[in-house]
Amino acid sequence: MTTLTDTGSFTAQLRAQSRRYHDQHPFHVKMNEGRLSRRQVRGWVANRFYYQANIPRKDAAILANCPDREVRRRWVLRVLDHDGTTGDQGGIGAWLRLAEAVGLGRDEVLDERHLVPGVRFAVDAYVNFARTRPWVEAVASSLTELFAPDLMADRLAAFERRYPWIDRDGLGYFRSRLAQAPRDAEHALQVVTEHCRSADEQARAVAALSFKCEVLWSILDAIDQAFPDSDSDSDSDSDEAGQL
Amino acid sequence: MTTLTDTGSFTAQLRAQSRRYHDQHPFHVKMNEGRLSRRQVRGWVANRFYYQANIPRKDAAILANCPDREVRRRWVLRVLDHDGTTGDQGGIGAWLRLAEAVGLGRDEVLDERHLVPGVRFAVDAYVNFARTRPWVEAVASSLTELFAPDLMADRLAAFERRYPWIDRDGLGYFRSRLAQAPRDAEHALQVVTEHCRSADEQARAVAALSFKCEVLWSILDAIDQAFPDSDSDSDSDSDEAGQL
Numbered sequence: 001m002t003t004l005t006d007t008g009s010f011t012a013q014l015r016a017q018s019r020r021y022h023d024q025h026p027f028h029v030k031m032n033e034g035r036l037s038r039r040q041v042r043g044w045v046a047n048r049f050y051y052q053a054n055i056p057r058k059d060a061a062i063l064a065n066c067p068d069r070e071v072r073r074r075w076v077l078r079v080l081d082h083d084g085t086t087g088d089q090g091g092i093g094a095w096l097r098l099a100e101a102v103g104l105g106r107d108e109v110l111d112e113r114h115l116v117p118g119v120r121f122a123v124d125a126y127v128n129f130a131r132t133r134p135w136v137e138a139v140a141s142s143l144t145e146l147f148a149p150d151l152m153a154d155r156l157a158a159f160e161r162r163y164p165w166i167d168r169d170g171l172g173y174f175r176s177r178l179a180q181a182p183r184d185a186e187h188a189l190q191v192v193t194e195h196c197r198s199a200d201e202q203a204r205a206v207a208a209l210s211f212k213c214e215v216l217w218s219i220l221d222a223i224d225q226a227f228p229d230s231d232s233d234s235d236s237d238s239d240e241a242g243q244l
Numbered sequence: 245m246t247t248l249t250d251t252g253s254f255t256a257q258l259r260a261q262s263r264r265y266h267d268q269h270p271f272h273v274k275m276n277e278g279r280l281s282r283r284q285v286r287g288w289v290a291n292r293f294y295y296q297a298n299i300p301r302k303d304a305a306i307l308a309n310c311p312d313r314e315v316r317r318r319w320v321l322r323v324l325d326h327d328g329t330t331g332d333q334g335g336i337g338a339w340l341r342l343a344e345a346v347g348l349g350r351d352e353v354l355d356e357r358h359l360v361p362g363v364r365f366a367v368d369a370y371v372n373f374a375r376t377r378p379w380v381e382a383v384a385s386s387l388t389e390l391f392a393p394d395l396m397a398d399r400l401a402a403f404e405r406r407y408p409w410i411d412r413d414g415l416g417y418f419r420s421r422l423a424q425a426p427r428d429a430e431h432a433l434q435v436v437t438e439h440c441r442s443a444d445e446q447a448r449a450v451a452a453l454s455f456k457c458e459v460l461w462s463i464l465d466a467i468d469q470a471f472p473d474s475d476s477d478s479d480s481d482s483d484e485a486g487q488l
């Protein structure tokens with residue numbers, strides 16, 4: 001078994017997975033170019049909520065599998081960040097405010113009526129991965145956060161410029177992730193580089209991150225299929241009442 | 245299927261499980277009567293540490309399985325209570341201070357050298373239960389906390405009066421649980437009575453609590469077997485250096 005003692009080359013391999021990140025998915029490219037209809041934006045927000053709502057469960061699964069108290073003490077901050085303490089605090093609450101800002105009712109997001117099977121499948125697969133794989137691999141799968149801040153900055157700018165019909169106050173989720181993602185990614189990268197010393201361990205970490213990129217890509221595939229470009233969107237685009 | 249609409253009788257069934265609680269185990273009776281040797285006290289503290297160390301993982305498993313954000317927001321406090329934020333904060337840190345107070349080195353507790361197979365087996369079974377059973381059953385299994393405050397009060401009094409060789413400063417864990425356990429038990433009881441409405445659901449909740457009583461009982465069985473009453477204990481009893 002070859003041991004890669006060079007943390008730099010391991011880190012480079014992890015970072016190279018950015019080529020597979022969902023910012024390059026056609027749906028995401030269209031989103032950042034301002035070419036999504038209201039119906040498509042709403043479809044994305046409603047479906048992506050299922051991902052947001054399951055993040056604390058994914059992170060709790062990592063906590064449950066992790067025997068290292070110091071790692072848990074930092075990792076639990078992710079659960080607190082997403083669940084929040086009260087009311088609309090936390091990432092889930094912020095996403096519900098985004099839903100309202102794009103014209104969705106809170107109920108129609110919470111009751112999952114717009115959730116398409118492919119999104120449920122991909123998100124459940126991610127939670128299941130964190131539950132059943134060794135905890136260090138699950139930590140490695142979270143490293144898409146290395147790529148997230150660039151995406152968030154672009155997305156925030158796109159939403160502010162290209163979709164003037166969206167209430168700016170609803171974009172708090174993206175703003176908060178600009179600060180949280182680098183902090184979280186730094187910790188996860190530290191854990192992964194400390195624990196993955198052999199070539200096998202490093203290969204499994206890279207595979208875990210690749211898997212996570214596929215989860216995010218599959219989510220957009222499913223949304224893209226369910227909410228295609230269409231002439232009939234012009235109706236939805238003028239619909240101020242927010243029907244999806 | 246009979247529905248027990250009477251929450252009172254369901255709660256009474258849960259409380260009746262106190263008959264099976266480990267305060268009535270011979271080893272615990274001996275402990276509270278001041279009849280344990282130093283070696284036996286140390287064996288109990290070192291082995292029970294494995295239970296303490298796994299509590300946050302058990303609670304994180306419940307978080308991972310629970311789709312209700314409001315329940316998670318309260319349940320995560322248990323993880324924070326036991327892991328703490330820094331240094332020796334939290335229940336695990338407090339138990340390590342107890343270990344030092346009874347004359348154990350911190351290392352010999354952390355490296356599990358005194359851990360007996362039956363204790364590992366019972367604790368792992370508890371964590372596995374929380375991981376694999378429906379989350380409401382796992383919550384029900386935590387309801388031994390209904391019985392804990394009485395036990396903690398008796399144990400605290402016993403340790404202070406019967407074991408004068410134990411540094412009082414090491415008893416902080418028992419003191420903190422006097423306040424935490426009733427708060428935690430109240431929340432868990434509320435969740436269980438809200439979610440278990442059918443006779444089947446209520447029966448499974450009672451069975452879960454019964455299982456947990458067996459976990460605690462098995463832990464004491466294993467410790468009792470490994471650290472029996474013995475004439476040779478007189479040597480250990482005079483051993484101020486703290487060898488187990």
